[in-house]
Amino acid sequence: MKKILSLIVLTVVVATSCSTTKQKALKEDDNTISFTYSAVTRGSNNEVVIKDGTVETLQSRLSDKPVTRTLTAAEWTALKEVYNKKTVKDANLQNIVPPSKKHQFDGALGATLQITHNDIVYSSSTFDHGNPPSEIKELVNKIIELSALDKK
Known part of the structure; x- marks a missing residue:
C-alpha cells in the first residue's frame, strides 16, 4: 500500500x-519574440515595436514621444496565433515580392516588417504601407490594429 x-x-x-x-x-x-513595423517616407517616420507585452508606437509627424501601452493576454495570444501560422513561419521574409511598388516614387510610405526570435532578426523587403504582401498581410494588419498608428 x-x-x-x-x-x-x-x-x-x-x-x-x-x-x-x-x-x-x-x-x-x-x-524572445518581438515585432517591429516601420513605415517611412521623406518627412515621416512611423514605427511600431511589440515586445515584452507592450506596444510602442512612434509617429514622428505628430510627436517625438512614443505612445506605449500594455497588451492584454488575449491580444498577445492573438498576435502569436497569427505569427505561428504556416504562411508567416515559412515565409522567407527578405524574398517576399511586394504586390505594388508605390513606395519607390513616394506614392506610399515604404514599410518593412522585422521579426526577432531567439536573437535572430528576420526582415522583410520593403513594401507599400497599406498594401503588404499576402504572406504577411494578416500579421502586419494585426500589428497595426494593436498600435496607435493612424489606420489610414
Missing part, C-alpha cells in the same frame, strides 16, 4: 514539475 501511495505521489510531483517547466518555457519563448 505504501509503495502504491508513494508511486502516486511521485507521479503527481513529476507531472506538476513538467507542467510548470513547460509553462515557464512558453513564457520565456514569449519574451
Whole structure:
C-alpha cells in the first residue's frame, strides 16, 4: 500500500514539475519574440515595436514621444496565433515580392516588417504601407490594429 501511495505521489510531483517547466518555457519563448513595423517616407517616420507585452508606437509627424501601452493576454495570444501560422513561419521574409511598388516614387510610405526570435532578426523587403504582401498581410494588419498608428 505504501509503495502504491508513494508511486502516486511521485507521479503527481513529476507531472506538476513538467507542467510548470513547460509553462515557464512558453513564457520565456514569449519574451524572445518581438515585432517591429516601420513605415517611412521623406518627412515621416512611423514605427511600431511589440515586445515584452507592450506596444510602442512612434509617429514622428505628430510627436517625438512614443505612445506605449500594455497588451492584454488575449491580444498577445492573438498576435502569436497569427505569427505561428504556416504562411508567416515559412515565409522567407527578405524574398517576399511586394504586390505594388508605390513606395519607390513616394506614392506610399515604404514599410518593412522585422521579426526577432531567439536573437535572430528576420526582415522583410520593403513594401507599400497599406498594401503588404499576402504572406504577411494578416500579421502586419494585426500589428497595426494593436498600435496607435493612424489606420489610414
